[in-house]
């Protein structure tokens with residue numbers, strides 16, 4: 001056994017005390033005796049996943065949310081969350097070994113671009129996807145038993161519940177309900193984080209503004225403030241060509257400058273996902289904010305028709321490919337917004353499989369039920385041709401037909417139709433992180449005391465995010481960020497004892 005002399009032991013003890021003191025000092029500019037709290041910025045899925053994980057790891061958590069209600073854009077998510085190798089897939093006989101390859105293919109040329117270790121991020125995203133879905137289902141109690149195919153995925157892997165509640169709402173509510181019962185958790189709404197505090201190069205907390213003035217908090221920070229698809233000025237800076245497109249996102253400014261002020265690197269900022277299918281509300285066709293026509297409507301069998309009533313694309317191709325095909329059609333000018341007129345058509349089988357979505361859209365006046373025979377001859381023949389190709393790849397390369405059940409020639413059949421246009425939906429770019437969710441500077445160093453997760457980060461999706469992978473990144477990187485920040489808080493806390 002190793003024998004240490006009393007003098008060596010004393011020196012080692014002094015060294016350890018000094019180290020703990022310096023960590024503690026970094027997190028406490030005010031030098032109070034309270035152990036530091038993990039500070040989470042933003043109450044979307046990334047922030048809530050981080051907060052819950054940090055609380056369960058024994059930390060106190062203070063979550064700051066700028067808006068008057070929690071949930072961000074996450075609460076609107078309507079298609080679901082990806083997971084490969086989940087028990088829900090296995091129960092349906094789905095053998096899923098292609099998630100990494102599908103993600104790399106969708107990321108395109110950007111996958112090899114410098115600035116961030118994309119392979120490490122995608123490997124983590126895909127390999128921890130099953131655990132993320134299991135965590136939400138078993139620990140948080142969210143129903144995710146329905147598995148659907150979405151564009152760009154080679155097998156069905158997007159999980160949602162079977163009931164009426166959309167997945168984003170179910171997941172956010174589940175996490176908020178859990179956190180509500182935790183004494184170590186505090187949520188302050190109406191709190192706009194405006195800056196980061198530092199000490200000796202370590203992030204030691206935040207400053208934030210409320211209606212009552214400015215305040216500060218001390219502790220390691222997880223930034224989860226979401227993307228910038230709803231920020232017209234950041235969009236104009238990085239993608240002026242998308243000016244005038246409506247959006248599915250809340251109209252709000254991005255918080256990226258809070259991080260870049262500290263030297264954080266931004267990557268892929270021009271990589272903005274335009275979702276091909278936002279609903280045009282006939283009651284307000286020029287509106288900037290649109291309801292998303294969830295991708296699962298196409299996954300369950302729905303088709304897209306151009307202004308002449310003809311199909312023009314594989315509806316389950318990647319979002320980028322479907323959007324490109326729509327942009328090649330003639331556009332329509334609504335004065336305030338640029339739009340394209342595309343029709344979504346569902347047969348009774350597809351509509352039944354998506355009935356909770358469909359009844360909501362019908363109630364909002366975005367989808368209407370009609371007899372096929374009342375539509376134009378070109379629509380009728382497009383529907384017949386699509387029905388006839390069921391079971392084999394069609395002329396656009398579409399292989400899966402979801403729950404489409406229409407029989408060719410049945411023109412008494414009832415179908416649902418709605419008017420669609422492309423919308424800005426998701427920003428792939430953001431602050432660079434490593435696989436431990438640490439924020440990286442322009443020099444490539446990790447910023448001590450600062451983590452980020454969710455849509456504020458860049459590099460995970462490259463050129464194009466797969467549907468269902470954003471909720472997934474929030475959970476995978478949010479949990480890591482929460483666990484790492486909790487460790488930092490616990491070290492700093494024990495140093496103060």
Ligand SMILES: Cc1cc2nc3c(=O)[nH]c(=O)nc-3n(C[C@H](O)[C@H](O)[C@H](O)COP(=O)(O)OP(=O)(O)OC[C@H]3O[C@@H](n4cnc5c(N)ncnc54)[C@H](O)[C@@H]3O)c2cc1C
Nearest residue numbers: 042044046066072073074079080193226454455468470471
């Ligand atoms: C209509 C719609 C449907 C979608 N459907 C899906 C889907 O089915 N599957 C999928 O994977 N993805 C989907 N997405 C994308 C996905 O929902 C989002 O990308 C993801 O939820 C982003 O989560 P987040 O936690 O990073 O940010 P958000 O959920 O947007 O939360 C960020 C929060 O931070 C707050 N905040 C911002 N700045 C500050 C600040 N300075 N101080 C304090 N608070 C701040 C915001 O107010 C907001 O509440 C959808 C998006 C939309 C809009």
